[in-house]
Amino acid sequence: MRKIIDPYFQISDFTIPVAGLKESVEIMQISDLHISHADADSSEERKEKVERQKNAWEPVRRHFANRYGDSIESEHMIDPEEGWQRIISAMNQSRPDAVIFNGDMMEDYSPENLRFLSEGLRRIEIPWMWVCGNHERGHDDEYAPWMDGHPDCQLSVVKGLQFIGINNADKQVTDDQLAKILSASVLMPSVLVMHIPMLTKYNKEATAVFGEYFLMGTGEVCESTRRFIEYMEGKDNPIAAVLCGHVHGKHISEYRPGKVQICASSCMVGSCNRIRFIPAE
Numbered sequence: 001m002r003k004i005i006d007p008y009f010q011i012s013d014f015t016i017p018v019a020g021l022k023e024s025v026e027i028m029q030i031s032d033l034h035i036s037h038a039d040a041d042s043s044e045e046r047k048e049k050v051e052r053q054k055n056a057w058e059p060v061r062r063h064f065a066n067r068y069g070d071s072i073e074s075e076h077m078i079d080p081e082e083g084w085q086r087i088i089s090a091m092n093q094s095r096p097d098a099v100i101f102n103g104d105m106m107e108d109y110s111p112e113n114l115r116f117l118s119e120g121l122r123r124i125e126i127p128w129m130w131v132c133g134n135h136e137r138g139h140d141d142e143y144a145p146w147m148d149g150h151p152d153c154q155l156s157v158v159k160g161l162q163f164i165g166i167n168n169a170d171k172q173v174t175d176d177q178l179a180k181i182l183s184a185s186v187l188m189p190s191v192l193v194m195h196i197p198m199l200t201k202y203n204k205e206a207t208a209v210f211g212e213y214f215l216m217g218t219g220e221v222c223e224s225t226r227r228f229i230e231y232m233e234g235k236d237n238p239i240a241a242v243l244c245g246h247v248h249g250k251h252i253s254e255y256r257p258g259k260v261q262i263c264a265s266s267c268m269v270g271s272c273n274r275i276r277f278i279p280a281e
C-alpha cells in the first residue's frame with residue numbers, strides 16, 4: 001500500500017496476527033462519514049434539511065473529536081461530501097488490499113444520499129465492503145446491489161482472508177445471521193465486520209467509556225444476540241478480529257482474551273484505521 005498524503009486523514013495503525021493466513025492483508029477501515037447530500041434539482045425542502053443536518057453535526061463532531069483525541073484542525077473539518085471524494089481518491093492512489101466501510105456512511109436514507117454514496121462506490125478500484133449503520137437502517141432492498149445482494153450477511157475474500165459483514169444496526173444478530181457466521185467462519189481465516197460494537201464479559205471495563213446506546217449486548221438482549229455474544233466469547237470461535245464503527249472514537253478492546261474488536265473513529269474528521277493482518281507465527 002502506498003502512503004496516503006492527503007492531510008485530511010488522521011490514520012491509526014494496527015497489526016493483527018491471524019492463524020492460517022498465508023500472506024499479509026492491509027486494509028483501511030473507514031466509518032461514520034454521515035453524508036447529507038442534495039442534488040442541484042432537489043426540492044427546496046430537501047436542500048434545507050441537508051443544511052440543517054450539516055449544521056447540527058458541526059458542534060457534535062467537535063465534541064466527539066475532543067472526547068476521543070482526534071484533531072479538529074481545519075484540514076480535518078471538511079464537508080463530508082468533500083471527504084467522500086478525498087476517500088475515493090486516496091483509496092485509488094494508495095491501493096490497500098481492501099477498504100471496509102463500517103456504516104453510517106450516510107446521515108440517513110434518501111435517494112439523493114444513496115445516489116451520491118453509490119456513485120463514489122462505483123469509482124473505487126479496490127475491493128470494498130459497506131455494512132449498514134443505524135442511521136441507514138430500514139432500506140436493505142435499496143442497499144442490496146451495494147452489499148453483494150445480502151445486506152444481512154455479506155461475504156468477501158481478499159488474499160485468503162474472509163470478511164463477514166453483518167447488519168447489526170438494530171443492535172441484534174438474528175438466528176439466520178448467526179447460522180451464516182458459523183458456517184462461513186470455519187471455512188478460512190475470517191474477520192467480522194459490523195457497525196455497532198459488542199459488549200462481552202471480557203471487555204466490560206474497556207468499553208465502559210461508552211454508554212448503553214453505543215454497544216450491542218446491553219439492556220434487553222434477544223436470544224439469538226445472546227447466543228452470538230456467547231459464541232464470540234467462546235474459545236472455539238475461529239474469528240480473528242471484529243471491526244466496528246458507531247462510537248465516533250478510535251477504540252480497541254479484547255472481546256475475549258487475545259482477540260480484538262477495533263472501532264474506527266469518525267471520518268467526519270478524517271479519522272480512520274489502517275490494519276495489517278499478518279500470518280500468525
Ligand SMILES: [Fe+2]
Pocket residue numbers: 032034104133135246247248
Ligand atoms: Fe455514526
Ligand SMILES: [Fe+2]
Pocket residue numbers: 104133134135195245246247
Ligand atoms: Fe451509528
